[in-house]
Structure formats: structure tokens, C-alpha cells
Amino acid sequence: MDQDILDCLNDIKGKGSFACSSTEPFIFPALDVEGVGELSYPINKPQAVALIDVAHKAAFGKGSLTIVDNKVRSAWEIDAEKLKFNGDKWEKLIRRILVNIKSDLGIEEDEVAAHLYKMLIYEKGDFFLPHKDSEKEKGMFGTLIIGLPAHHSGGELLVSFDGKQKVIRFDSCCDDSVIPYAAFYSDCDHEIKPLTSGYRVVLIYNLIQKKAGKQIQLEPLQKYVNKLAGLLKADERNPDMTQKIILLGHQYTPENFSAENLKLDDRSRAEALLRAAEQAGYYAKMCLVTSYKAGMPAYDGYGYGYDEEPDEYATMDEVYDESLYVEHWLSEGVPPLGNIRFEEKDLLVPFHLDEGEPIVKESTGYMGNYGPDIMYWYHYGAVILWSAEIHEKLLPEQTAANKLEWIAYYNKHRNQLNEREISLCEIILSGSLDDQHYEKADYNIIIDWLIGENDTSCFRRIGNRLLKEHFLGIDTTHWIKLARFYPMKYLGHIFNEVGQEGNTKIMTHLLSILHALTTLPECSSEVSLCLKALPDYFAKTDLKKDNQPVTTKSLEDLLALEGMFPQKETWVEAMTAILMAPGERSYINMVLLNKVMASKKRTALACKLLLVCHDNLQDRVNNMPQPPADWSRLVPQSKPYAQQWNLLSGFMQSPVQHTFDYRTNMQERKLMESAISSVKADLTMETIKKGSPHTLRITKTQATYKQQFREWQEDTELLKKAAKKVEAFVCQPE
Known part of the structure; x- marks a missing residue:
């Protein structure tokens, strides 16, 4: 066949x-x-x-x-x-x-x-x-x-x-x-x-x-299309049938490979195959089949000089690596099947593979202790055809990104789907769509499919699990699209489930979605319920791991939501405690105070946060850092460099010694430099290159105090601005 x-x-x-x-x-x-x-x-x-x-x-x-x-x-x-x-x-x-x-x-x-x-x-x-x-x-x-x-x-x-x-x-x-x-x-x-x-x-x-001869004219392909379609239909009954990978006849670089750039007979043959596949009910896709070979260049009798330039015209002698794979699928038509396994015997080839010159060739000279090598790439134009039955076997084996690419294709052609294709979509969506490969999966496609179904039973059967599993992979715009087609209570259930996971990334995304949903009046009730549950959700987050519960953007969303749906005092107190829990200076200054002071709307949470941040700032300003009383410093506890710090302990604890000259061989000096660089210590280093061996001069500084004082000065200026905001924001009437 x-x-x-x-x-x-x-x-x-x-x-x-x-x-x-x-x-x-x-x-x-x-x-x-x-x-x-x-x-x-x-x-x-x-x-x-x-x-x-x-x-x-x-x-x-x-x-x-x-x-x-x-x-x-x-x-x-x-x-x-x-x-x-x-x-x-x-x-x-x-x-x-x-x-x-x-x-x-x-x-x-x-x-x-x-x-x-x-x-x-x-x-x-x-x-x-x-x-x-x-x-x-x-x-x-x-x-x-x-x-x-x-x-x-x-x-x-x-x-x-x-x-x-x-x-x-x-x-x-x-x-x-x-x-x-x-x-x-x-x-x-x-x-x-x-x-x-x-x-x-x-x-x-x-x-x-211009010249007399055979008349220039087009030959209709339909008779060939009919014959090829008949052969494909007959082969469907073959129990050993796999995908057919048909090489056309010419090589193409990936940059110049397209249906329009096919050479000579390749164009008509590819068109005939694609049309025959459609007529026979097959899937078909154009791609490049690449044969890669790497080996040693042929020995020319003179040897290989280390200073010689790579010879791109050298021929390959011994092959030490080779592979055969599909790459560069054309965008037209159906999506590809990215994970197709095959061997040379599986190819339908009208010529001998790897004969003649490869379309891409590279050669290297000596690289360190390695000799020169040469690499060949043969990029053959090809058409891959596979039956619906083969498709049902291969698609579940593809990556999550590839599966979703096919779901997107089916969604666009929903009116033309047959029962087998509809069933296959459900099989794919009912399975795992976790992406464990380098390619990024587009989980927004799940939303598009559910909207196309417009079926609450499908939502409960398939969508509910997928939306929870891939909550972070679906953008806000698509959540809004989904809310226009399905009852908001369905989404509210999902939000409650993901909120219980105690993940700050999820909370950031959830706040963005809830804020966007306020544009839909029919969603108000569920948005209000989710907002009310936020303290419970945030309480489950691990702040030691996630460092801070909100970003500037998510705090903006939170304050906007609270402005639309005012909450009770207990909610405000709980949220304030959660937001202030990290207590880290840059977070309080740059996230909480920065956003609250920029806010024009006086919500209960904004007022409470402003007051608490102001008091936190006041406490820091009241405790102005003082310079060290003398030159004694704490000895860092670093097990990998315990010997080095033991040597420096007397110097570090001395209240009067400012510098320490460490004269020893380079290896010991390097170890000392690594020990000091591995910790935060008020020390600088300088190599004195007089005498032999050289001397590593270690000098104590007041860097920590100077940094603390700069921060205190910044806090003092920020306190003045915060005090004015408190007066305008809290004390004056709305």
C-alpha cells in the first residue's frame, strides 16, 4: 500500500x-x-x-x-x-x-x-x-x-x-x-x-x-487526489497502520520552508496529499523531517592543526551521533502532533536518505582537549498523514500545550465535529493537563471550550476540576468571559476552593478577578461573599515562605473591593493584622504605606492601615540608631569557614583594633576572602602586594550603622508625609 x-x-x-x-x-x-x-x-x-x-x-x-x-x-x-x-x-x-x-x-x-x-x-x-x-x-x-x-x-x-x-x-x-x-x-x-x-x-x-514546445498549462490534480484518497481509505483497515510520514523530494531551511516555497514537483505532490487526506477523513500536516549527523571530518593525510580554521568543506568520516526527528510544523491547517516517534524504516521516501549534500553543515576546530568535528542537517520537506483512529491513540500522549492546542482547534470548528471528536475532547479534558515540559500551555483554552459547550453539566463534570487545578494559568479576562455564560455561584465555589489553599499567588490572582467581576452586576452577591471570606483565606497562607501577603496591585484591588462592599469592624481588624504581620520595613513602606497614601477613597481598611503603619513608622523613628560604642564586632557563626573566623575572633572582639593584616600564601588568603564574602559583616578587604607572601588587610567599618541611619532618615521624612495624610484622611470629615 x-x-x-x-x-x-x-x-x-x-x-x-x-x-x-x-x-x-x-x-x-x-x-x-x-x-x-x-x-x-x-x-x-x-x-x-x-x-x-x-x-x-x-x-x-x-x-x-x-x-x-x-x-x-x-x-x-x-x-x-x-x-x-x-x-x-x-x-x-x-x-x-x-x-x-x-x-x-x-x-x-x-x-x-x-x-x-x-x-x-x-x-x-x-x-x-x-x-x-x-x-x-x-x-x-x-x-x-x-x-x-x-x-x-x-x-x-x-x-x-x-x-x-x-x-x-x-x-x-x-x-x-x-x-x-x-x-x-x-x-x-x-x-x-x-x-x-x-x-x-x-x-x-x-x-x-516565447518558444514553441509543450504548451504551458496546469494539470488538474483531482484524479491523483481520488486515487490517493482511495489508498488511504483502504489502509484504514490495516491493524498495523501508524501515521504515514511522506518525504517529498527536496530539502528546505526552516526559515524558507512554506507551502508557497515548495520546489518543482513538491508543491503539487504536497497539495495532492493534503487534499486526499481531507477527502479520506485523515488528518494531515506539512513539516520538516530532519536527519542530523555528527562525526569526525575525513583525515586528509596532513593531520589537524590546533591553529587551523574549521573547514566547512570537509567530508564526514566516522559518525558518532545521529538522530531523526520532526520539527518546524507549518502553521496552516490542523495543529501538529508534537510527540511522534518513528524510525527511518517508517518513512515513505522516494529516494535514498542522507545522500548528497546536507542543506546545513557546520564544522568546528579543536576545542580544548577535543578534536574537530563536523555536523550535517538534512531538512526534508514532508507531509504527515494519520487516520482518526490513530489520532485517538496519539493525542492523549502529547504534552499539555499540544493537547490544548487541539482543543482550541476543535472549539473553532465545533459545528463540524463528529461524535468521535467530541468524545476525544472530553477524554483529553478529563485527563491530566499538567505541563511538565518547557513549552507553556495556554490554559485559557479551557474557558473557551466551556463557553462553547454552554452546558452546566459539562461545567460540573469537567470544568470544575480543571478550573481549580489551573486557576493561576487562566487570565482575568477569560474568567470574566466565563462569568457571562455560567451562574456566578459556580465560579464562587471554585474561588472558595482555591482560596482555602493558602497560596499568596492565588490570593493575588483572586483579588484581580474579583475586582474585574464588579463590572458585572449579576456577580455582586458572590463577589461580596468571597470578600467576606478573605481573612480566612489569608490566614492559611505561609507568610514565612511567601514573605508578604499582598503586592501593590493586589492591595489596590482589595481596597477597591472594600470600597464597593464595606465590611464589619472585625473583618477590618483581621485583615489589618494579616497585612501587617510580616512587619518588614520595605514592605510596610513601599507596599502598604505607598498604596494607602496614594488612595483617594477613605475606606475603613485604608484608614486602619494608615493609622497602624503610621504608628509602626513612629516607633522606628523614635529609636534612632546609634553608632557603635567601640570597634568590637560580633563574630559570624559560619561552619564552612569556622577556622577562618576562629583566627579572626580576637580581632573581631577587640574594642580598639581597627585593622588586621593577614600575611600568608595565596590559597589561605583566598579562603579568608571567601569567608568574609559569605556573610554580612562590617569588614572590607584589600590585598597589599608588597613583600612575599602578600598581605590581606582587613578593615572594620561602620557600614551597618550608616545603612541604618540612612533608613532612619528616610523613615523620618516618610513619617512627616504620613502624619499629614492621617490628618487629612482620618481626622477631617468625608
Whole structure:
């Protein structure tokens, strides 16, 4: 069966895409129109009206007839004979565009030319119904459209072939200062949607095959798609079936790998596989399959010099490391399956792996005691296909991030899900979504899924556990979205459960959510209940571990909530005691006092906190630090350096000795330096490099006292501001 798939793909001798579009940087076209003169850009309304005045109604071909019918086509046209370009800049642009479209249309080996045919002007309401271009001259195989800068909206070009469609817009050319263009084969159906504003001015070129030979044309893929789909459907019944990893034929760097950049036959073969997978009910995804090899470079008979530059042209002799893996999934289509295990024998490869030059090669010279090595990366374009049955086995084995990526995909396509996919979603969400990998999982997807379900039984069955487990991973915005779809009592139950965990990070997030929920009147009752329970929640936190119960932001949320839902005095007393419990100076000054003094609303908690912080500050100011009475200092208790501190104990305890010269070998000096650096002590060190051995001079300082005095001065200034705030905030009437 696998060989049948490869044989079918081998029969596809693909061209490129049926249509392509891109832009070139703006150049001044220097276009002179008979009866109007040279155009300026962007083309404005007076110029567009002047062009229409010298134009005639655009016709279309119907069999051997040329017809004007505004119900089929409404536009204006000016014949090529009335258009003249001054200079050669425009012709150079045309040559650049031809190089690009030859690659995109898959005709790199053909000689083609672009012959100017018409200028078309569309005004508001103009359009062209679906049609095919007739052959206007010998050798014509396609059409090139180049947009001239003119402000407009609408007028999209829709190109269709073999069941696929591309939508191409020209209306951003003025904003982006570019020249847009599009090209497509003559046997493509295409149409122009109605222009909704402004003027759309384009130049139409006939694409011509310059030399006689096989006619340039697209080959429909549907017959190959049907055959491949049949093979895939038949293989579904194979009990040993796994995912199919099909290598296309060419290598690509990760930076340049895309569906548009596929080379030669790869583009058509990849398209056929993707369409066949959809037809057969398979999942399919494009990616790079990487074969990595590392080894020793081949010996050239002269040896390897330590001072030689790495030779990137060296060939590999002995291979000491190799691996085969999937990377760089394309973003289009379904999500990937990130954890796919396979071996070389599992690949469907129409060529010998690792033959020829790798697309990336690196070589190193000598590194310390290690010899030179060389590394190869073969990056093969590939399509991976897997059946729904295989998908059900593989998806539960993926990382949490990958599982949730699939849940997000299913949520977007909820209306197209079958029973198997709905059941798989429940299996995934009912299992563990703990992320134990480096990639970060997006737990907001859980909210989106529950909203899509809009089912209280699903909430109780699946959502309740997941929301508690991943409470911190879901942002405030998504909690608000959830509150709009489900009764607030459901969320209140979750908040109560997580609040009991005694985690300050959870409390910070909970306060942010509760504050945001006050914008929804229907949530007021549950928000008030949660606020009332806060002292119980905070009482369970481990302040020794978490250091401080609130941040500046969470205190702001707390004060705002209390302002909306005033609490009893016992609540205020309890919360004040909890918030003041750490007693750490920087926390009280920078978090509590900073936020309370900036607050304009006098809530009971804000007033109480201000008074208590003021008293705490007053106590600190009343105890001005004093300089040490003498030079004696406490001897640090540091077991790893007990010997060093024992040596220094006499010096440290001496009330008069200010310096100590430690003259010894470098190793002992380094140990002493490490001992002093490992503790907070009022000591400085200096190496005196006179004599041998050198001397480490250790000097006592008053650094601790000076730091304490600076802090006291800061507290004194802050106390003055706090006293004024107390007078304004507490003593004066509201």
C-alpha cells in the first residue's frame, strides 16, 4: 500500500500554483496616457475621471463574439496603443516580476514574456462575474495584473482552479507604498468583486510562451487526489497502520520552508496529499523531517592543526551521533502532533536518505582537549498523514500545550465535529493537563471550550476540576468571559476552593478577578461573599515562605473591593493584622504605606492601615540608631569557614583594633576572602602586594550603622508625609 502511494506521487509532475500574488517596492511608473498625459501617484479622482473620459466600456469574449454587457462586466478600458512608458525603469520591474512568477507558477525552465494588453479602470460598483480569459494572442498561457497606486476598497480578485480558490487584494498599495501584482493561468476561473469605494486602476498583461514546445498549462490534480484518497481509505483497515510520514523530494531551511516555497514537483505532490487526506477523513500536516549527523571530518593525510580554521568543506568520516526527528510544523491547517516517534524504516521516501549534500553543515576546530568535528542537517520537506483512529491513540500522549492546542482547534470548528471528536475532547479534558515540559500551555483554552459547550453539566463534570487545578494559568479576562455564560455561584465555589489553599499567588490572582467581576452586576452577591471570606483565606497562607501577603496591585484591588462592599469592624481588624504581620520595613513602606497614601477613597481598611503603619513608622523613628560604642564586632557563626573566623575572633572582639593584616600564601588568603564574602559583616578587604607572601588587610567599618541611619532618615521624612495624610484622611470629615 505504501509503495502504491509513492508510485502515485511519482506520476505527479507538478507545476507551481495556479495563481500567485506579491508586491514590489514602489517605483515611479512614468506612464503617459494618450489624451490625459503622464500620471502622478497615487491616482486621484480628477485623474481617474480623466482616464474614464478617454476610455471605453470593457467588453468580454463569449465564444467568437465580443460583447458589452454591464450585467456581466462593468469597467472601463484603455488599449495598450494609448499607453507609453518613459524610460526603462518599468521594463526592469516587469523583468523582476516575471522571475518571481515563473518560480511561483512552476515554469522556471520556460521562456516567457509579458505583453501589455489593457489598462482597466474600476469605479464604485464596477465588477466582473466569474469567467476564463480567452487566448488573445499566440502562445498566451496566463494573465498578469499589476496594480497602480489608487485609493479604493473592495474589488477583490478571486481565482479558482480544481476546487481551490485564492483571494487577492490590491487595495493596500497606497498605504504600503508598493506595486502589487497577481498572475494566474488562463484556464482558471476568476472574477472581480464589486468596488465599494474609490478607483481601482490596473494594467493587464498577457503572459506568453516565447518558444514553441509543450504548451504551458496546469494539470488538474483531482484524479491523483481520488486515487490517493482511495489508498488511504483502504489502509484504514490495516491493524498495523501508524501515521504515514511522506518525504517529498527536496530539502528546505526552516526559515524558507512554506507551502508557497515548495520546489518543482513538491508543491503539487504536497497539495495532492493534503487534499486526499481531507477527502479520506485523515488528518494531515506539512513539516520538516530532519536527519542530523555528527562525526569526525575525513583525515586528509596532513593531520589537524590546533591553529587551523574549521573547514566547512570537509567530508564526514566516522559518525558518532545521529538522530531523526520532526520539527518546524507549518502553521496552516490542523495543529501538529508534537510527540511522534518513528524510525527511518517508517518513512515513505522516494529516494535514498542522507545522500548528497546536507542543506546545513557546520564544522568546528579543536576545542580544548577535543578534536574537530563536523555536523550535517538534512531538512526534508514532508507531509504527515494519520487516520482518526490513530489520532485517538496519539493525542492523549502529547504534552499539555499540544493537547490544548487541539482543543482550541476543535472549539473553532465545533459545528463540524463528529461524535468521535467530541468524545476525544472530553477524554483529553478529563485527563491530566499538567505541563511538565518547557513549552507553556495556554490554559485559557479551557474557558473557551466551556463557553462553547454552554452546558452546566459539562461545567460540573469537567470544568470544575480543571478550573481549580489551573486557576493561576487562566487570565482575568477569560474568567470574566466565563462569568457571562455560567451562574456566578459556580465560579464562587471554585474561588472558595482555591482560596482555602493558602497560596499568596492565588490570593493575588483572586483579588484581580474579583475586582474585574464588579463590572458585572449579576456577580455582586458572590463577589461580596468571597470578600467576606478573605481573612480566612489569608490566614492559611505561609507568610514565612511567601514573605508578604499582598503586592501593590493586589492591595489596590482589595481596597477597591472594600470600597464597593464595606465590611464589619472585625473583618477590618483581621485583615489589618494579616497585612501587617510580616512587619518588614520595605514592605510596610513601599507596599502598604505607598498604596494607602496614594488612595483617594477613605475606606475603613485604608484608614486602619494608615493609622497602624503610621504608628509602626513612629516607633522606628523614635529609636534612632546609634553608632557603635567601640570597634568590637560580633563574630559570624559560619561552619564552612569556622577556622577562618576562629583566627579572626580576637580581632573581631577587640574594642580598639581597627585593622588586621593577614600575611600568608595565596590559597589561605583566598579562603579568608571567601569567608568574609559569605556573610554580612562590617569588614572590607584589600590585598597589599608588597613583600612575599602578600598581605590581606582587613578593615572594620561602620557600614551597618550608616545603612541604618540612612533608613532612619528616610523613615523620618516618610513619617512627616504620613502624619499629614492621617490628618487629612482620618481626622477631617468625608
